[in-house]
Amino acid sequence: MSKFISHTEARSRMLERVFPVDTEQVSLSRLPGRILARDVSARESIPPFDRSPYDGYAFRAGDTVQASQGSPVTLRILEEIPAGSVSHCPVTEGCAVKVLTGAPIPDGADAVIKFERTEFTAETVTIFSPCKSGSNIVRAGEDVRAGDLLVKAGARIDAGLLGTLASQNIPSAEVYRVPRIGIISTGSELVEVGSPRIPGKIYDSNRYMLCAAVSKLGMEPVLIGQAADNVPDILACIRQGLAQCDGLLLTGGVSVGDYDLTPDAMEQAGVELLFRGVDMKPGMACAYGVWEGKPVCALSGNPASAITNFHAIAAPVLRKLSGQSSCIPQEISVKLVNGFRKKSPGTRFLRGMLDLSDGTVRMRVPSEQGNAVLSSAIGCNVMAIIPAGSDAIPEGTELKGFLI
Numbered sequence: 563m564s565k566f567i568s569h570t571e572a573r574s575r576m577l578e579r580v581f582p583v584d585t586e587q588v589s590l591s592r593l594p595g596r597i598l599a600r601d602v603s604a605r606e607s608i609p610p611f612d613r614s615p616y617d618g619y620a621f622r623a624g625d626t627v628q629a630s631q632g633s634p635v636t637l638r639i640l641e642e643i644p645a646g647s648v649s650h651c652p653v654t655e656g657c658a659v660k661v662l663t664g665a666p667i668p669d670g671a672d673a674v675i676k677f678e679r680t681e682f683t684a685e686t687v688t689i690f691s692p693c694k695s696g697s698n699i700v701r702a703g704e705d706v707r708a709g710d711l712l713v714k715a716g717a718r719i720d721a722g723l724l725g726t727l728a729s730q731n732i733p734s735a736e737v738y739r740v741p742r743i744g745i746i747s748t749g750s751e752l753v754e755v756g757s758p759r760i761p762g763k764i765y766d767s768n769r770y771m772l773c774a775a776v777s778k779l780g781m782e783p784v785l786i787g788q789a790a791d792n793v794p795d796i797l798a799c800i801r802q803g804l805a806q807c808d809g810l811l812l813t814g815g816v817s818v819g820d821y822d823l824t825p826d827a828m829e830q831a832g833v834e835l836l837f838r839g840v841d842m843k844p845g846m847a848c849a850y851g852v853w854e855g856k857p858v859c860a861l862s863g864n865p866a867s868a869i870t871n872f873h874a875i876a877a878p879v880l881r882k883l884s885g886q887s888s889c890i891p892q893e894i895s896v897k898l899v900n901g902f903r904k905k906s907p908g909t910r911f912l913r914g915m916l917d918l919s920d921g922t923v924r925m926r927v928p929s930e931q932g933n934a935v936l937s938s939a940i941g942c943n944v945m946a947i948i949p950a951g952s953d954a955i956p957e958g959t960e961l962k963g964f965l966i
């Protein structure tokens with residue numbers, strides 16, 4: 563048994579303490595990707611009137627009861643209704659109206675026939691078989707009825723939802739503000755990308771990695787800065803970040819070494835620590851807490867640890883902050899294309915790529931899964947979880963996992 567809590571327990575502890583940011587009214591064109599803050603019900607039925615799904619003729623079904631190949635029925639055409647127009651006279655016995663796709667069904671008519679199934683002139687249409695009342699009519703409200711719940715708060719606005727809002731003549735919607743997520747790198751060894759190489763120093767890659775991860779969640783990354791391994795430096799960054807942002811991500815200094823000072827600085831900033839360390843590899847070292855409802859997630863400096871822990875714990879927490887109702891990734895089963903040769907005394911997270919090449923969903927696992935190896939994270943879109951106490955995993959094994 564690990565001395566650390568599971569990633570699911572860690573996630574729950576944070577999710578209990580973090581709530582969505584406030585809301586704003588935003589017009590349609592700026593809504594894609596935003597998170598709805600209120601349920602949306604239909605204002606009107608769609609389609610708003612009975613309409614024709616085809617180019618054809620509308621008539622009274624009763625007129626065609628006797629129609630057959632040998633003895634067809636010929637109806638007189640009263641008028642033509644293109645889409646966007648309405649009829650001027652009701653359809654009476656022995657008459658028809660030419661309708662085009664999307665046109666409203668004229669009063670009196672209760673059936674439509676496609677023009678391909680008729681013979682016609684400019685004045686008449688001839689029908690060769692009986693038609694049922696209601697045939698080829700799309701009823702008002704068949705898609706959506708006025709008052710129907712269209713979508714619940716917490717949904718991300720996609721193409722379908724945006725189109726639905728527009729079809730309802732809804733010009734704007736109340737959505738959650740885009741959370742601003744501050745990013746702080748800690749470590750005296752870090753230099754900024756673009757500066758000359760200095761012996762013993764490394765470039766700060768985590769800040770860009772986390773920027774990309776935050777952007778992908780639809781949130782705004784805010785670069786707060788870089789702190790050396792001392793409490794005053796880290797504390798200053800945390801204070802600045804808390805003042806400017808809705809949540810913070812830090813990397814570095816969360817283990818138990820002499821220079822691991824991030825948790826101390828978090829506490830001095832007034833952050834309530836909810837846990838330190840999680841049973842996962844990579845990503846074990848971490849410290850999470852909240853400050854006035856704002857999540858503060860401190861991850862390991864090791865890039866692969868940081869990104870693994872981010873996907874397992876921080877990302878769901880940030881999704882909740884953003885108002886998304888489905889913040890925990892759905893569990894999926896994946897079959898490994900290749901095996902993994904090491905034992906897993908604790909819970910292990912494998913990063914990999916979905917492989918759909920033979921028509922089934924499988925996962926390709928780069929062999930290098932070390933906690934400092936970031937190159938093998940390029941292109942990863944899925945994580946699989948090896949349960950604690952497992953031996954080496956042969957290829958073809960099915961594991962639980964989630965998409966990232």
Ligand code: AMP
Nearest residue numbers: 747749766767768814815816862863864
């Ligand atoms: P730490 O979590 O501070 O013990 O750091 C673990 C490892 O990650 C060390 O090798 C650090 O040099 C490295 N590291 C820390 N911060 C970063 C960063 N921002 N970018 C890249 N590597 C880092």
Ligand code: MG
Nearest residue numbers: 749814815863
């Ligand atoms: Mg360090």
